[in-house]
Amino acid sequence: MSSINKANPWLENLVAYDPGKPIEETARELGLKPSDIIKLASNENPLGPSPKAVEAMKVALEKAHLYPDGGGYALRTAIADKFDLQRENVILGNGSNEIIELVGHGFLQPGDEIIAAEHAFVVYKLMATLFGANTIEVPDPGFVHDLDAMAAAITPKTRELFIANPNNPTGTLVDEDAIDRFMDKVPEHVIVIFDEAYYEFLSEAPDTLKYVREGRNVIVMRTFSKIQGLASLRIGYGLGPVHLLQVLQKCRQPFNANAIAQAGALAGLMDVEHQHKTKVMTDEGRAYLQESFAEMGLEYVPSQANFVLVKVGDGDAVFQSMLEKGVIVRAMRSYKLPEWIRISVGTMPQNRRCIELLKEVLASVES
Numbered sequence: 001m002s003s004i005n006k007a008n009p010w011l012e013n014l015v016a017y018d019p020g021k022p023i024e025e026t027a028r029e030l031g032l033k034p035s036d037i038i039k040l041a042s043n044e045n046p047l048g049p050s051p052k053a054v055e056a057m058k059v060a061l062e063k064a065h066l067y068p069d070g071g072g073y074a075l076r077t078a079i080a081d082k083f084d085l086q087r088e089n090v091i092l093g094n095g096s097n098e099i100i101e102l103v104g105h106g107f108l109q110p111g112d113e114i115i116a117a118e119h120a121f122v123v124y125k126l127m128a129t130l131f132g133a134n135t136i137e138v139p140d141p142g143f144v145h146d147l148d149a150m151a152a153a154i155t156p157k158t159r160e161l162f163i164a165n166p167n168n169p170t171g172t173l174v175d176e177d178a179i180d181r182f183m184d185k186v187p188e189h190v191i192v193i194f195d196e197a198y199y200e201f202l203s204e205a206p207d208t209l210k211y212v213r214e215g216r217n218v219i220v221m222r223t224f225s226k227i228q229g230l231a232s233l234r235i236g237y238g239l240g241p242v243h244l245l246q247v248l249q250k251c252r253q254p255f256n257a258n259a260i261a262q263a264g265a266l267a268g269l270m271d272v273e274h275q276h277k278t279k280v281m282t283d284e285g286r287a288y289l290q291e292s293f294a295e296m297g298l299e300y301v302p303s304q305a306n307f308v309l310v311k312v313g314d315g316d317a318v319f320q321s322m323l324e325k326g327v328i329v330r331a332m333r334s335y336k337l338p339e340w341i342r343i344s345v346g347t348m349p350q351n352r353r354c355i356e357l358l359k360e361v362l363a364s365v366e367s
Contacts, residue, residue: 010110010132011130014126026328039328041328043198044226046350048229049228052267053267060264068262069259072262076237088245089245090238091238091249092236093236094235096225096238097123099236099248102251104127104128105248107159107191114158115160117138119143124162140170140172144172147178151185154185163194165208166202169330169335179206193218196221201306224264228265228275233265235257235262285345288352289351292355293310296358296362310342314339318361321364327354329341330344
């Protein structure tokens with residue numbers, strides 16, 4: 001192979017991200033009707049998008065022949081106003097995943113290090129590897145971020161440190177006092193990225209935006225994919241001090257947030273009623289799932305998000321058996337949790353069907 005076609009060596013053992021199995025793919029493979037399949041694998045909003053977002057997107061489609069506002073003026077302004085920030089403190093992304101990539105483009109070089117919890121979102125490590133950086137995975141006893149240990153793991157090579165709060169896939173939360181103590185220990189050469197994709201599901205969320213207002217080296221990532229129900233649009237955002245976001249703006253692709261997504265996100269941001277309805281449904285469904293797991297004698301991690309991590313024995317086998325019955329859950333082997341699955345909160349009929357089938361699957365495995 002000629003040198004010009006040789007991939008970067010740090011990509012050799014990289015495994016691409018494996019998302020939750022799509023409904024359409026499952027239907028094709030198993031000969032099922034898509035309408036008979038329940039997907040509880042990707043922490044999506046089972047209520048769908050805000051009706052106001054749908055209407056706004058229909059209107060935006062009439063101008064699909066025009067390029068979007070590359071600066072995202074209206075959406076960035078609305079986000080800034082909502083959180084008492086300036087528009088310059090907001091950057092849009094093709095999903096919040098792109099914000100992770102932009103931080104890598106701006107601040108990572110081969111040989112640098114990032115720090116993440118052992119059972120945190122796998123994309124942190126994936127993105128670091130793309131830039132030739134090494135990931136230091138810090139054990140998380142009880143599946144909760146050990147912020148003292150993460151602070152102790154910082155070295156002169158550390159450039160980024162990720163705190164997912166609530167964490168995916170565990171659903172656990174670190175409180176504001178713990179975060180404050182941690183931030184007192186972080187040196188200036190480290191950027192702390194708070195991944196808050198699920199913060200709207202919290203009754204009381206830690207205030208991390210105060211660090212943005214203080215001009216600290218902090219980026220807070222949020223998304224419209226979860227409570228807003230706009231996952232297919234790939235629209236998220238980062239909040240940070242101007243000196244960091246000016247760098248990220250240089251790294252993003254032009255028009256990285258399309259016009260339909262911007263319109264839907266703007267309307268969804270304003271639809272407080274839909275967000276409240278989603279949270280109430282999630283609280284009820286999460287409680288039902290956890291109570292059911294307890295009654296079944298299954299170990300689970302009490303969650304603060306819209307999913308629950310539960311120990312079922314052979315996670316891959318349970319995933320496959322549930323799949324064949326038309327319920328898609330998420331196996332956790334890629335998170336080094338082969339005995340666990342993650343189940344997203346659905347509507348109550350979906351949750352009940354999931355539990356009913358899970359009982360059947362586990363009974364057949366035991367027998």
